[in-house]
Amino acid sequence: MKTTQLIKGLLWRQIIFKEGEITIYGHPMQLTVSALFPYLLKNTEDFWKESCFQYDMMKKTYVEGIYRKLMNQKDMTEDKFIKSCMNLLDLCGWGKPSFESSEILKGDANLQIEDSAIATMYKKLIGVSEHPVCSATRGVLAGIVTVASKRDDIEVVETMCLAKGDQYCEFLIKPREELVNSGNKNFRIQLGMHLKDESNSITSRVPPGRG
Numbered sequence: 001m002k003t004t005q006l007i008k009g010l011l012w013r014q015i016i017f018k019e020g021e022i023t024i025y026g027h028p029m030q031l032t033v034s035a036l037f038p039y040l041l042k043n044t045e046d047f048w049k050e051s052c053f054q055y056d057m058m059k060k061t062y063v064e065g066i067y068r069k070l071m072n073q074k075d076m077t078e079d080k081f082i083k084s085c086m087n088l089l090d091l092c093g094w095g096k097p098s099f100e101s102s103e104i105l106k107g108d109a110n111l112q113i114e115d116s117a118i119a120t121m122y123k124k125l126i127g128v129s130e131h132p133v134c135s136a137t138r139g140v141l142a143g144i145v146t147v148a149s150k151r152d153d154i155e156v157v158e159t160m161c162l163a164k165g166d167q168y169c170e171f172l173i174k175p176r177e178e179l180v181n182s183g184n185k186n187f188r189i190q191l192g193m194h195l196k197d198e199s200n201s202i203t204s205r206v207p208p209g210r211g
Contacts, residue, residue, distance in 0.1 A: 034118055035121045037118050037133075038133060039125070051190070052191070054135040054139060055136070055156075058139025058140050058142075060143075067147040068147060071148075078105055082101045082104055083101060093117050095114060096113065104145055107173060107175055108174055108175075110173070113171070114169075115168075118133060119162035123162065129163040132158035132159075134161060134171075141156045142173075151175075155174065155176045157172050157179060176191065180193055
């Protein structure tokens, strides 16, 4: 799949390599070592705060960048868009995704990624993790779903992770309200709800006139 996608992209001049620049579907890109995200998680004082930042950053960056440009390509359908994005994940070394386009379009899906580069490097360099570590991958996937479904309320949480000792990484795609109200504390934490809860708690304890 990687080779086919690369050849097609090169032939259609949608993937361009020239001195000092890589452009994919009109969007400037750069290759980043897969150890970057694991080290950022390891060297932070607040694992979940950094995790949420990576998720939000990647979701926003990809939605406003390459994904919208890809979706606006001539003759692009939602199904073709999802498959093209997943091929790009594979091509760019994020891992090997398994998915159903129809479920993703509905905003209610389970998606697996084998050989996640981030999880593999985390486990190799840092060790087995207590928590899921593919925050950046979640953000990239959330960007795909947001653009394909034309919905801003879809989020992605990681339910299995190679870095935790699982055989592959698994992601749950659902509306934000369903995830937050599911009763699963880990989902709320992955979506940063605990940070908002703490902020509200602190605000409620500030005496009148001192906020």
